[in-house]
Amino acid sequence: MSTTPEPIISRHVAVIGAGAAGLVTARELRREGHTVVVFERGDQVGGSWVYTSKVDSDHGLTRTTVHSSLYHSLRTNLPRESMGFMDYPFLAKEDPDRDPRWYPGHREVLMYLQDFTREFEIGELIRFETEVVHRPRLRLRGQDENEMVLEEEEIFDAVVVCIGHYTHPQVACIPGINKWRGKQMHCHSYRVPEPFQDQVVVVIGSSESAFDISQEVATVAKEVHIAARTVLDGVFGKQLAYDNMWLHPMIDSVNEDCYVYFQDGSFVIADIILHCTGYKYHFPFLETNGVVTVDDNRVGPLYKHVFPPTLAPWLSFVGLTYKTIPFPTFELQSKWIAGVLSNRFTLPSQEEMIEDVETFYSSLEASGTPKRYTHCVANNQVGYNTWLADQCGCPAFEEWRKQMCYDTFKRRLTQPQSYRDEWEDQHLVL
Numbered sequence: 001m002s003t004t005p006e007p008i009i010s011r012h013v014a015v016i017g018a019g020a021a022g023l024v025t026a027r028e029l030r031r032e033g034h035t036v037v038v039f040e041r042g043d044q045v046g047g048s049w050v051y052t053s054k055v056d057s058d059h060g061l062t063r064t065t066v067h068s069s070l071y072h073s074l075r076t077n078l079p080r081e082s083m084g085f086m087d088y089p090f091l092a093k094e095d096p097d098r099d100p101r102w103y104p105g106h107r108e109v110l111m112y113l114q115d116f117t118r119e120f121e122i123g124e125l126i127r128f129e130t131e132v133v134h135r136p137r138l139r140l141r142g143q144d145e146n147e148m149v150l151e152e153e154e155i156f157d158a159v160v161v162c163i164g165h166y167t168h169p170q171v172a173c174i175p176g177i178n179k180w181r182g183k184q185m186h187c188h189s190y191r192v193p194e195p196f197q198d199q200v201v202v203v204i205g206s207s208e209s210a211f212d213i214s215q216e217v218a219t220v221a222k223e224v225h226i227a228a229r230t231v232l233d234g235v236f237g238k239q240l241a242y243d244n245m246w247l248h249p250m251i252d253s254v255n256e257d258c259y260v261y262f263q264d265g266s267f268v269i270a271d272i273i274l275h276c277t278g279y280k281y282h283f284p285f286l287e288t289n290g291v292v293t294v295d296d297n298r299v300g301p302l303y304k305h306v307f308p309p310t311l312a313p314w315l316s317f318v319g320l321t322y323k324t325i326p327f328p329t330f331e332l333q334s335k336w337i338a339g340v341l342s343n344r345f346t347l348p349s350q351e352e353m354i355e356d357v358e359t360f361y362s363s364l365e366a367s368g369t370p371k372r373y374t375h376c377v378a379n380n381q382v383g384y385n386t387w388l389a390d391q392c393g394c395p396a397f398e399e400w401r402k403q404m405c406y407d408t409f410k411r412r413l414t415q416p417q418s419y420r421d422e423w424e425d426q427h428l429v430l
Contacts, residue, residue, distance in 0.1 A: 006343035006346075007343065008033070008342050008343055008344060009341075009342055009343050010033045010034050010035065010342070011034045011035075011157040011158050011341045011342070012034070012035050012037075012156050012157045012158075013029050013034045013035070013036050013037075013156060013157060013158045013159070013160060013341065014036075014037055014038075014039060014132075014154070014156040014158070014159045014160070015029070015036060015037070015038040015039070015159075015160045015162055016038075016039050016132050016159065016160070016161050016162060016163055016285075017038075017039075017040065017047060017161070017162040017163040017164065018038050018039075018040035018042070018045045018046070018047060018126050018128075019045070019046060019047015019048055019049065019113075019162065019163075019164050019319075020046075020047060020049070020113055020319075020326065020327050020330060021047070021162035021164065021318040021319035021326075021330040021334075022038055022040070022047065022160075022162035022163075022318075023038075023045060023113060023116060023117055023122055024085060024116075024318075024327070024330050024331050024334050025160050025162050025318050025330070025333075025334035025337070025338075026038050026122050026125050026126075027120045027122060027334075028331070028334040028335050028337070028338040029160070029334070029337075029338045029341070030125070031338065032338035032339060032341070032342045032344070033342060034338065034341060034342065036125050037125060037127060037154075037156070038122070038125050038126040038127065039126075039127055039130045039131070039132050040126055040127065040128050040129075040130065041067075041129065041130065041131040041132075042067065042128065042129070043128050043129055044128070045113055045114060045117050045122075045123070045126065046110045046113050046114070047067075047163075047164055048067070048068065048069060048070070048164050048166045048167070049070070049106055049109045049110040049113060050067070050068055050070075050110060051068055051070045051072070051106055051107065051110070052066065052068045052070075053072075053191055054066050054068075055188075055189035055191065056188070056189055061169065061171055061184060061185065061186055061275075066188075066189075067167050069166045069167065069187070069188045069279075070106050071187070071190050071191050071192070071213065071216075072191050072192050073105075073192075073216060074105065074106045074212070075101070075103045075104060075105050075106070075420055076103050076104060076105075076106075076109060077103070077208050077408070077412070077420075078103075078325065078404075078405060078408060079102050079103060079404055079408060079423075080092070080101075080102060080103070080104055080108075081102075081401075081404065081428075082325055082401045082404045082405050082408075083109075083325065083326070083327055084112070084327060084328075085116065085327050085328060085331050086328050086331055086395075086397075086398075088116055088119065090112050090327075098111065101420075101421075102420070102423065103420035103421075132285045133151075133284075133285050134285055134287060157314065157341075158313060158314045158315070158316070158341055159314070159315055159316075160316050160317070160318060160334070160337060161283065161286070161315070161316070161317045161318070162317075162318045162319055162330075163283070164319055165279050165280075165281050165282075165319070165320065165322070166188075166279050167188070167279065167282070168279055168280045168281075168282040169186035169187075169188045169275065169277070169278075169279055169280070170275075170277050170278045170279055170280050170297070171186060171275050171277060172204050172251070172275055172277045174251050174253065174254055174273075175252070175253040175254070176253045176254045176255050176256075177254055179254075179255060179256040180254045180255070180256065180258070180273070181256050181257075181258060182258045182270055182271055182272055182273065183271060183272040183273070184272065184273045184274075184275070185272065185273075185274055185275070186274075186275045186276075186277070187205075187209060187210070187213055187274060187275065187276040188279070190213055190274065193216045193217045193219060193220045193221075194220060196217045196220055196221045196272070197220045197221070198220075198221070198222050199221050199222060199271040199272055200221070200222050200223045200225070200268060200269065200270045200271050200272075201217055201221045201223070201224050201225070201270065201271065201272050201274055202225045202226075202227060202251070202260050202268065202270045202272070202273045202274065203217070203224060203225070203226045203227070203274045203276055204226075204227045204250075204251065204273065204274070204275050204276060204277055205226075205227075205228065205275070205276030205277050205278075206226075206228035206229055206230055207276060207278070208412065209276055210226065210228070210276035211226070211416055213274070213276060214226050214245065215242075215245075215416075215417065217274075218242055218244055218245050221244065222244065223244050223245075223246070223268070224242075224244060224245045224246070225245075225246045225248055225260070225268050225270070226245070226246070226247050226248065227248050227249070227250050227251045227260075227262060228247060228248070228249070228250070229249075229250050235247070236248060236249060236264070241417060248262040248263075248264065248266060249262055249263040249264050250262070250263050251263070254273070257269070258270055258271070260273070280294070280297055281294050281297055281299050281320065282294070283299075288308070288311065288315070291308055291310055291311055292308045292311070292315070295371065296370070296371040296372045297371070297372040297374070297375075298371045298372065298374040298375070299317065299320055299374075299375065300357065300361075300374070301354065301357040301358075301361075302317065302320070302357065303347070303348075303353040303356060303357055304356075304384075304387070304388075305317070305320050305321050305333075305375055305377075306318070306320075306333055306336065306337065307337075307340075307347065307353065309350050309353035309354045309357065310350060310354075312340075312347055312350070312353065313337070313340045313341050313347060316337045318330050318333045318334050318337065319333070320375045321375050321376075321377045321381075321384070322375060322376055322377070323376045323377060323378035323381065324377050324378070324381040324384070324385070325381065325385075325397070325401065325405055328385070328397060328401070329381075329384075329385055329388075332385055332388035332389055332392060332394075333388060335388075335392040335394065336388055336391050336392050339391075339392060345391060345392070361374075382396075382397065382402060385397050400428045403428055404428045407423075407428070411423065
């Protein structure tokens with residue numbers, strides 16, 4: 001017995017956030033025939049790629065009012081060609097105002113997103129300086145020409161959350177920190193190295209940003225001590241490439257006299273602890289009566305990191321996954337969402353999606369993967385993105401893109417100081 005296919009439907013969709021994820025989501029939704037409104041609390045596109053020298057008054061340790069986590073010298077850790085959207089390449093431009101480097105600075109990424117916005121006329125869909133404060137019936141907060149706060153409500157068929165996850169700092173829990181009399185800050189509030197002049201600095205973290213910042217701070221600090229949970233191809237102790245940098249296991253405790261004790265029994269007297277310890281998922285506007293929660297940085301339950309089974313397809317998320325190639329992943333996720341909303345693609349039943357989520361969570365537990373790494377797809381990014389492409393009936397990541405990222409990862413381990421400027425992948429670029 002054949003079933004009649006569902007008619008193609010145009011929905012009225014709200015997209016929250018005008019960073020890279022929100023911009024490509026808006027494009028894909030409109031391409032699919034939906035009407036789209038993008039809500040952006042800032043005054044320009046770009047999201048986390050908008051730099052500001054401003055920092056939070058508490059140095060990012062608790063409440064954050066400054067959205068940007070960029071530091072002044074930040075460069076991409078992926079080659080520009082691999083970062084770009086699949087049908088809008090991130091190519092170097094012959095313009096003296098642009099950054100032609102293969103691993104460009106953050107301003108070049110922002111300008112690429114601005115180019116993308118103009119090319120696909122997305123700006124006309126965006127309401128700037130408008131904050132979403134409640135969902136499912138969207139309550140909006142903005143200001144009139146007299147800077148009076150205005151609130152209004154609007155009803156949409158569906159909401160896509162694209163606000164990123166690099167704004168609300170995750171701070172390490174350290175025994176004795178309440179008595180610590182030195183300074184603390186999170187890298188969310190790091191901008192330039194000069195404030196660390198002649199200081200003894202302890203950096204907590206083993207991410208790319210932790211090592212980038214450590215290398216920069218070491219140019220002005222008296223000493224830099226990195227406390228890392230895991231070290232890939234690294235050796236604890238004095239780092240050979242520096243005369244003022246040491247690598248340690250994690251911090252065991254601190255005390256009021258500014259002593260920092262490491263788990264191997266060594267210690268230093270430090271001026272400041274710099275937390276390069278990641279970020280928390282945070283959705284203050286999302287009221288789902290407990291259907292979607294954030295538990296130890298797991299947003300769930302979500303089918304394939306995108307749809308809450310009991311609220312699909314009316315609520316969805318783009319950009320929760322990390323340790324992947326972000327922009328093309330956003331593109332595939334948003335294509336899938338757009339097609340599901342129009343009835344061109346079909347989701348499994350609610351029961352099947354719930355079973356899939358439970359199986360996925362069980363596999364993480366069986367492998368010893370902490371809950372906080374639920375959305376890390378480092379070991380399955382090719383499989384995940386190929387699966388998304390299959391749902392959309394479109395090509396998956398190109399072989400050159402995958403090879404370029406694999407080669408970059410290898411060079412990060414072997415050439416952490418120079419991998420951005422010394423490479424032999426011109427054939428992949430071509």
